Amino acid sequence: MIRSLLRDDDLTAAEQAHVLARAAAFQRDPHHARPLAGPKAVAMIFDKQTLRTQVSFSAGIAELGGAAVMVDGALARIGERESIADVGRVLGRQVEAIVWRTYEQRRLEEMAHWSGVPVVNALTDEFHPCQLLADLLTVREEFGELAGRKVAFLGDGACNMGHSWLLAGALAGMDVRIAAPAAFAPAPEILERAAAIAAGTGGAVAHLEDPVAALEGVDVATTDTWVSMGKEDEAAERARIFGPYALDEAALAHAADHAIVLHCLPAYRGKEISAAVLDGPRSRVWDQAENRRHVQKAVLEFCVAGGLPVEAV
Ligand code: CP
DSSP states (O other), X not given: OOOOBSSGGGSOHHHXXXXXXXXXXXXXXXXSOOTTTTTOEEEEEESSOOSHHHHHHHHHHHHTTOEEEEEEHHHHOBTTTBOHHHHHHHHHTTOSEEEEEOSSHHHHHHHHHHHSXXXXXXOOSSOOHHHXXXXXXXXXXXXXXXXXXXXXXXXXXXXXHHHHHHHHHHHTTOEEEEEOOGGGOOOHHHHHHHHHHHHHHTOEEEEESOHHHHHTTOSEEEEOOSSOTTOGGGHHHHHHHHGGGOBOHHHHTTSOTTOEEEEOSOOOBTTTBOHHHHXXXXXXXXXXXXXXXXXXXXXXXXXXXXXXXXXXX
């Protein structure tokens, strides 16, 4: 069976726990497993800007014994120069897996349909599942168990990070609070799906307009840029709308005393997060950025193997 990671809930709760455990093992010993030895090739396509994702996948694929093949999204112009279906069929004959950062989720789904190899979401407009696994690994390092931990995400609740926190946090049995203005609430179908997952894992999900209520007693406070890729012309308006949702020292005072701070980066100090918080003692953002490599190696291992190893099922 071909296993892709197109959105966070493509993994079951047990599979998510397995991937996180394998990521922790890769963190302890980066070279202990080489499922891409050969080397086997993995195509990486970026239709949007990147730093962390490109570097962490490239380094991780090398550590797995494989070879990363960069496909320049601006040259390939997938869906314009050539259909997604044709690109998928061509790439599937050349590589073991495809990692793609693109726009609409449906583009990724179409690639997965046609390529015949695992496809990994390296960020779409709707979801950022690799980032969420890195975030969960960071929380796991700090607190051990994820289940029952409270997290508040502040800002644009309709963005990929808000959606992925809902799904991945619910799978992990966490209490996920999205603090966002009504006009930037998470998509209702994602909130409903996350609530259904949470009902089975003991987690909880909620959208709150009040950032102080969302932050009350949380273990993890997190945010993301207010200006997602493609929204640059709305920057001034978004700064006005999201101002009350800034993660600064006054906001963080409502979190638990032991709370940690996450940010998927790039960060804009003085906008969605203050410099004092981002660079302060509670920040775990550099561990979080490193963890991208460990979790993505575990994802590639899982996908290339076609799912959980027999002994883990
Ligand atoms: N967090 C993240 O995905 O970083 P890049 O956009 O730099 O890849």
